[in-house]
Amino acid sequence: MSSYTPLCWSDIQAAHQQIAPYIHRTPVLTCHNLNVLAGCSLFFKCENFQKVGAFKIRGGMNAALSLPSQAIGRGLATHSSGNHAQAVAYAARQLGVKAYIVMPENSPAVKVNAVRSYGAEITFCAPNQAAREATLQEIVARTGAAFIHPYDDDRVICGQATCAKEFLEDVPDLQIVIAPVGGGGLLSGTCLSTHYLAPKTLVYGAEPQGAADAVLSLRSGRIEKAPYIQTIADGLLTTLSERTLRILSQHVQDILTVSDDEILAALRLVYERMKIVVEPSGVVPLAAVLKHPEVFAGKRVGVIFSGGNVDLSRFGGWFS
């Protein structure tokens, strides 16, 4: 592994101070009905109500604000078809600079429109990783824009860590915190803030069975691929990096996996009982809590609802 300087509590505090003017301090909600169903006391950190509809703005904004002033003027760039693209576009607009977003040409119109609504310049590419990276490199070379990776970046991880920081400040006596894991940026940040603020609190990850690379990587200690990719949790398709795996290996208690049916059941409960809109990726931790009562029974459990950007036209297939 490459050399590594662990992120300090002061890094996370500095990130929070820096991004606070640009983000919401999102509310923590509770639901009596869900407590009864789950057999534990649940607290929901609602990043679905965050700017751009997801926690991603925390990391994106922190990375942007951490750039040297001569760099930021050349703009921000990333490749993403999801919430990170919106976060970078929004951060750029707030800072008055350009955003260059590379999106696969088969991206849903609803996501393209969301990114465009924040004023970003979109470049379409073939729908594969090589094309995304090549297109991005060309843009960065031409414009000098700063590439902001969605998770393999300490500034991004520090930004995502502010979510659990707020959570534990508002509900200090959580016994478990559980967050979804895709590339591991949010879960790494959750680990770090919990380590510094509430070292006895256990951190769990939650992952779809149809994108189960993180649980395998955690067990083998090296980056593994998911056995198959097939899930409605479209925000969790990415793979851990060395950087996030290192943090998770040190701090995560376990990663629990759930099926798409279990994700949909959790989604229905959130809509029907809590009356809030969370995206499928965002309810994966709740699905894991409901699936594993033996882990959570009687505990005070903090669940991170990571985002709420959902394509309403897909509901017909989900809830028919």
Next chain:
Amino acid sequence: MSSYTPLCWSDIQAAHQQIAPYIHRTPVLTCHNLNVLAGCSLFFKCENFQKVGAFKIRGGMNAALSLPSQAIGRGLATHSSGNHAQAVAYAARQLGVKAYIVMPENSPAVKVNAVRSYGAEITFCAPNQAAREATLQEIVARTGAAFIHPYDDDRVICGQATCAKEFLEDVPDLQIVIAPVGGGGLLSGTCLSTHYLAPKTLVYGAEPQGAADAVLSLRSGRIEKAPYIQTIADGLLTTLSERTLRILSQHVQDILTVSDDEILAALRLVYERMKIVVEPSGVVPLAAVLKHPEVFAGKRVGVIFSGGNVDLSRFGGWFS
């Protein structure tokens, strides 16, 4: 018209004190994006987060708590396939008495299950008004249960009035308040609390074009039928009573009508921008605000989101 004693401010205050232990004081939310779209400052009173998922618990609970003690022991009864049925069932369970709910035999399973989940005894009847009333009368005669009408009842109207009371206490300088109108219980209560707490504030009603009886009744001064009944706002199909028409005639500025397409557009905005679940009937006032910018431009507007009980299986048809 029959003799009539106007409801006093002290009646509403007493109702609020009486029901407060059983209801949520629901939050008032704002949304910058929607303000920009609407060209005014919107404040949303979120009764979708209320007990049973709708304001109806306010009136149902107040009526129940206003019964003489020897009456309440014989239970509560009503006929309804909607949120009022859940409210009466919930009120009865809270008070430890039986609820007898008459529902049309073609009621959706999701609604029957919701009422049953509150422990009510359900009696099915033919799907017409005569059968509902006859079945209810038989039950009342047999059990001595107290019938709680969904809106044609001063105790119910006083309960519904507590919604605008909280709203104006929390946001005292609203220039307009707008609520949906079906039978007129919520809108009547909104008129009364606004009259007593903020007499310069204008009250508007909002009604689907496919159940537009209230706007006609308001203009002619007598109970009119809707020209046709066809709307996704299934909570607003009922007709004003003499009691509610009398109050609306005195206090309502106007009733604005909207099409189902306008209701769906508002519903989409609420899901996508606010990330909360509101039922079609509940967004009718927002649809009216968006349709009539000339009425609301630049004003501070209080919008009542009346409920959030929605059948997710219908989303496929709405948002395909």
